[in-house]
Amino acid sequence: MRWILAGVVLMILLLLLAGLAGAAVWMLWPMGSGEAPTEPIAVIAGQATDPPDLSAVRAEQLAAAQLAYSGGDTARAIALLDMLLDQSPDDADALLLRGRAWAKQQENLRAIDDFSRVLELRPADIEARDYRALMRMQRRQYEEALVDVGVLIGADAKNGRFWKLQADCQYPMGRTKEALESARIACDLGDADGCELLKKIRAVTGQ
DSSP states (O other): OHHHHHHHHHHHHHHHHHHHHHHHHHHHSOTTOSSOOOHHHHHHHHHHHOOOOHHHHHHHHHHHHHHHHHTTOHHHHHHHHHHHHHHOTTOHHHHHHHHHHHHHTTOHHHHHHHHHHHHHHOTTOHHHHHHHHHHHHHTTOHHHHHHHHHHHHHHOTTOHHHHHHHHHHHGGGTOHHHHHHHHHHHHHTTOHHHHHHHHHHHHHHOO
């Protein structure tokens, strides 16, 4: 009888231990998971969701375009900048460089469009305004060019080249006296081309 009782007690203890072990596993197991999670899966998942460093990608694309432009391959520079601008249409640096590439290809209207967009984004950008003035002058849009040149002179009145550009706009418009004065200022500020233009205007007008 004692052996039977001892066997029953032992079975009860074993059942209790099994129940406790099952409860512990249930508490530690992730809710609703069909498989035990593993650390490598978590690491791989984390790596897959890391976003790319867009600033680094942009810098590489811009550097490659600049290299192509400096090497005289303006077509490649434009193609690279097109891809960059597809992703970031308001990238003023890319627009400025593409405008310069268009200018080298004598695509003045496209260059003007890019420089104009740069100036919408960065109104104080001297380089973009300088280039746009030159493109407008090449298209004989002297009135529009004079507006840009006036801003350039306002930003740096001691730059003789800007005064010479102003004279280059005024002279073909028949504003001879103004062109003469602008060329004189350019020459006084040490711009050699301004001095040559001053001589030319004086020779023609006798002033």
